[in-house]
Amino acid sequence: MNTRQTVAPLDATDIEDVEARVLADLVDRMGAVASEELTEGGSPARLVRVSLPDGPDQVVKLLVDLPGAVDGHDLESFRVKIRQIEKVRRDAPELRDVYTELSSEFYGDEWAAYTMPFYPNRDIAEPLRRGEAPGERYETELKAILSDLIGHGYLRERTPADRGQIADIHGDRLSRRFWLLRQYLPAELTEADRITVNGVSCRNPLELAMRVIEDPALTAGIDPPHLFHPVHGDLNTRNILVTDGDRLAAGGGGYRIIDPRGTLDPWDPAYDLAKILFSFTVWDPGLRKGFDMASTADGWTVAIRGGNYPSYLEAAHGLLPLMRSLEPFREMTAGDPGWESRYLLGHAFHLLGEAACRLSDIKKRTNEDDDAALSPIDLAQGHYLYGVLFLENAVRQLETGGAVSQHEALRLLG
Ligand SMILES: Nc1ncnc2c1ncn2[C@@H]1O[C@H](COP(=O)(O)OP(=O)(O)OP(=O)(O)O)[C@@H](O)[C@H]1O
Ligand SMILES: [Mg+2]
Known part of the structure; x- marks a missing residue:
């Protein structure tokens, strides 16, 4: 089921801080527990694998807007990604079993997130x-x-x-x-x-x-x-x-x-x-x-x-x-x-x-504690x-x- 929810905007200015707060809030609202961060991506999005009390693991993908991000890495493109997943799944039924699913989407003023099943791969x-x-x-x-x-x-x-x-x-x-x-x-x-x-x-x-x-x-x-x-x-x-x-x-x-x-x-x-x-x-x-x-x-x-x-x-x-x-x-x-x-x-x-x-x-x-x-x-x-x-x-x-x-x-x- 695809649920859409709007949440009050956060006023924190530090992006990592906003990410941590939004992620904690989303995981909490899903009734889930975060288990690992997925770091293979090439973008500013944050991806976290979570486990749910019932049902298979999910992935939460969050993008907090960064002023000056290049096109393709900005919040608007991220929102369109979600629409594109829906479009492909709708237009091409033969691809539904091999294209990413979309479980839920969440929006704030300066961020967007979606969830999908975790695919062991x-x-x-x-x-x-x-x-x-x-x-x-x-x-x-x-x-x-x-x-x-x-x-x-x-x-x-x-x-x-x-x-x-x-x-x-x-x-x-x-x-x-x-x-x-x-x-x-x-x-x-x-x-x-x-x-x-x-x-x-x-x-x-x-x-x-x-x-x-x-x-x-x-x-x-x-x-x-x-x-x-x-x-x-x-x-x-x-x-x-x-x-x-x-x-x-x-x-x-x-x-x-x-x-x-x-x-x-x-x-x-x-x-x-x-x-x-x-x-x-x-x-x-x-x-x-x-x-x-x-x-x-x-x-x-x-x-x-x-x-x-x-x-x-x-x-x-x-x-x-x-x-x-x-x-x-x-x-x-x-x-x-x-x-x-x-x-x-x-x-x-x-x-x-x-x-x-x-x-x-x-x-x-730059603040990442990762030498x-x-x-x-x-x-x-x-x-x-x-x-x-x-x-x-x-x-x-x-x-x-x-x-x-x-x-x-x-x-x-x-
Ligand atoms: N649903 C999933 N199940 C298992 N692994 C996943 C899933 N989604 C993402 N991953 C892992 O996390 C990595 C990064 O995810 P993704 O490709 O969505 O983000 P990104 O490349 O950082 O972002 P973007 O291109 O949207 O800016 C993937 O390459 C993959 O290894
Ligand atoms: Mg990717």
């Missing part, structure tokens, strides 16, 4: 981190999941797209967030015309974003001709939870998709599938291991600390062939010759967008350096040949 990428080859489980699992999401989800709605989608979605997002990067990263990385990363001389990414916005001809050939049902919008590997590997291998469920972006409008699936690629190339290994970075006379170097997981690199290279082998994917991308280029350009923009996200909740987390935590500025800078490198490569390929090749792009991973 491993994320789809977990076997790869332990060194398992992609062919053992991951590929079969992802094929089944993407076939469902595309066949029963994205393909449910297909509408002609206005021109200039790439400029609107990616170019604008980076130019809107750039002030945050300027505030925390060294000026030589954000102000210089040229930035050398891993031996490659790159243009300033804001300049490239403006180029994408101001020169529609550059991306006209790879803009999406159609948009599809907004099934997700933030399809990173930590939002794909495997709940029953045997069932999933047999192709009958056994997973849950959680945490959509918060969008109700027709959507470009290339954006979502590039998030899976970005999870393997930089995001997930970077957040788990950190980055090694140095500034030398020859420019900057960046690498995942200790190296990426070998099976992640294999999965990154194999994602396009895996998708191409799926019939629903071929149906969705027929008549869209720029799909692969857009996916690779989107991957480059995701790296830069994430750099700003790492900084968006920095004020909120082992990786610095948000380092995480932002690692994503930024990789983003500079991949965006230069993608834009240069577009300028010279009108398309972005995966072979050329993923070579940057070494």
Whole structure:
């Protein structure tokens, strides 16, 4: 049952204090006991697993508004997330058993929360981190999941797209967030015309974003001709939870998709599938291991600390062939010759967008009593350096040949 309740606004100014009070109040009103904090997320939201006197465990997800949060991490997007979960569950009945449920929602003036069942799980990428080859489980699992999401989800709605989608979605997002990067990263990385990363001389990414916005001809050939049902919008590997590997291998469920972006409008699936690629190339290994970075006379170097997981690199290279082998994917991308280029350009923009996200909740987390935590500025800078490198490569390929090749792009991973 979905219950909505409004509670009087809290006047505390300290966000962690507000979080603690709201969480305690919600858990109390549910008659529950908090058992663990879930920390795998990549956002300022707080997630707590709770046990109830009767019935299975639930998860409470709370977002207290942080003034200045980047779009996508703000309270309005969080509220739309809840509507998007309802929309997907309503529009796509075939996905109801594999998409997150919504138990209750709660609102205050400067916060919102929802609850869902706790799903015992491993994320789809977990076997790869332990060194398992992609062919053992991951590929079969992802094929089944993407076939469902595309066949029963994205393909449910297909509408002609206005021109200039790439400029609107990616170019604008980076130019809107750039002030945050300027505030925390060294000026030589954000102000210089040229930035050398891993031996490659790159243009300033804001300049490239403006180029994408101001020169529609550059991306006209790879803009999406159609948009599809907004099934997700933030399809990173930590939002794909495997709940029953045997069932999933047999192709009958056994997973849950959680945490959509918060969008109700027709959507470009290339954006979502590039998030899976970005999870393997930089995001997930970077957040788990950190980055090694140095500034030398020859420019900057960046690498995942200790190296990426070998099976992640294999999965990154194999994602396009895996998708191409799926019939629903071929149906969705027929008549869209720029799909692969857009996916690779989107991957480059995701790296830069994430750099700003790492900084968006920095004020909120600085009091955390956790010396082992990786610095948000380092995480932002690692994503930024990789983003500079991949965006230069993608834009240069577009300028010279009108398309972005995966072979050329993923070579940057070494
Ligand atoms: N219902 C659930 N059952 C089990 N684990 C969950 C559940 N919801 C979330 N988790 C775990 O917590 C992590 C973070 O949750 P979630 O993805 O909803 O938040 P987020 O990525 O921090 O937030 P957002 O993208 O909304 O800003 C997930 O990656 C997953 O590991
Ligand atoms: Mg998430």
